[in-house]
Amino acid sequence: MADTLEKKEAEMTEGVERTRAARVYTPAVDIIVKDKEVLVTADMPGVDDKSIDITLEKNVLTIYGKVDVGVPEKYRATYVEYGVGDYSRSFTLSEEVDRQRIEATVKNGVLKLILPMAEAAKTKKIEVKAA
Amino acid sequence: MLLSELTGLTRGGRHGWGSYDTVQNRLRQMQEELQRLFSPAAERPAREYPAVNVWTNEEEILVTSELPGVNSEDLDISVAGRTLTLKGSRKADEAQEDECCHRRECRYGNFARAIDLPYEVDGAKVSAKFAKGILTITLPRTEADKPKKITISSN
Numbered sequence: 061m062a063d064t065l066e067k068k069e070a071e072m073t074e075g076v077e078r079t080r081a082a083r084v085y086t087p088a089v090d091i092i093v094k095d096k097e098v099l100v101t102a103d104m105p106g107v108d109d110k111s112i113d114i115t116l117e118k119n120v121l122t123i124y125g126k127v128d129v130g131v132p133e134k135y136r137a138t139y140v141e142y143g144v145g146d147y148s149r150s151f152t153l154s155e156e157v158d159r160q161r162i163e164a165t166v167k168n169g170v171l172k173l174i175l176p177m178a179e180a181a182k183t184k185k186i187e188v189k190a191a
Numbered sequence: 192m193l194l195s196e197l198t199g200l201t202r203g204g205r206h207g208w209g210s211y212d213t214v215q216n217r218l219r220q221m222q223e224e225l226q227r228l229f230s231p232a233a234e235r236p237a238r239e240y241p242a243v244n245v246w247t248n249e250e251e252i253l254v255t256s257e258l259p260g261v262n263s264e265d266l267d268i269s270v271a272g273r274t275l276t277l278k279g280s281r282k283a284d285e286a287q288e289d290e291c292c293h294r295r296e297c298r299y300g301n302f303a304r305a306i307d308l309p310y311e312v313d314g315a316k317v318s319a320k321f322a323k324g325i326l327t328i329t330l331p332r333t334e335a336d337k338p339k340k341i342t343i344s345s346n
Contacts, residue, residue, distance in 0.1 A: 065236060065237050065238070065239075065240055065242060066236040066237075066242075067242075088296035088297045088298070089294055089296055089297065090292070090294060090295050090296065090297045091292070091293040091294040092290050092291070092292050092293070093290060093291050093292075093293055094287070094289060094290040095289045095290075101260075101297055102297075103259035103260065103296075103297050103298075103324075104259065104324075105257035105258065105259040105323065105324035105325050106257070106323050106324065106325050107323060107324075108323050132246050132253055134248055135246035135247060135248050135253055136246065136247055136248060137244070137245075137246055138245040138246060138247045138252075138309060139235065139243065139244065139245040140234045140235065140244050141234070141235060141236060141237040141242035141243055141244060142234075142236075142237065142242040142243075142244060142257060143234055167260075168258075168259060168260055168261060168262065168323070168324045169257070169258075169259040169260070169323045169324015169325065170259045170260040170297075170324065
């Protein structure tokens with residue numbers, strides 16, 4: 061359990077450098093596959109609808125949350141148990157997702173993405189003929 | 192002082208070799224103390240959920256905690272003397288029969304944590320704010336506990 065308490069810093073892609081000084085963390089996610097959609101939940105405390113960026117390029121869906129790393133003024137840090145920084149994570153989508161109807165909502169620092177399955181991709185039953 | 196205790200232990204002293212546990216504990220303590228000495232707020236990962244950051248000045252304490260997915264009505268904050276207690280729960284969405292879970296990294300369920308404060312605070316004046324999944328609690332120091340400036344009178 062102990063290791064799951066710590067926020068995981070995002071790994072840098074080789075050859076890519078960041079332009080912002082903030083640290084970047086990998087948000088914890090839940091991925092639930094339902095009959096007609098895929099539900100992605102990502103914990104991104106400090107992020108709201110204005111500071112989140114979702115991009116879809118080819119089949120890679122990237123979520124990026126900008127967090128205000130302001131340190132409270134006139135205070136001294138006494139214990140620091142978690143770091144504050146941006147969030148970033150990418151997912152590879154399968155062909156079945158209907159890209160036009162992807163929905164995203166943010167509430168209490170949690171991002172919920174609904175990725176609906178494209179009509180054609182819904183489970184097709186293949187009949188086996190007896191030869 | 193710790194150092195002399197340790198050397199006392201390793202030399203055997205009056206009680207012979209201290210038990211391994213004691214030496215190890217002492218070493219850990221020394222290490223923590225050194226860490227505190229050189230970087231007053233080195234990041235130390237939390238041992239309990241939720242992780243908190245504590246900020247202080249002479250007048251008040253600021254405690255922040257990341258609680259994604261928790262509703263403010265499910266949070267219970269209380270202060271008694273120098274202890275702040277945080278309790279709450281995060282409800283998971285009801286699982287349905289037709290779904291399957293590919294990844295489950297988010298944390299759900301109940302949590303409770305007691306935090307030791309650096310000084311006594313005025314429970315009646317504590318205020319808390321919860322926004323974007325981040326809880327911020329401001330705890331003002333009790334009047335009696337505030338450092339007093341002593342003026343020197345010259346005759």
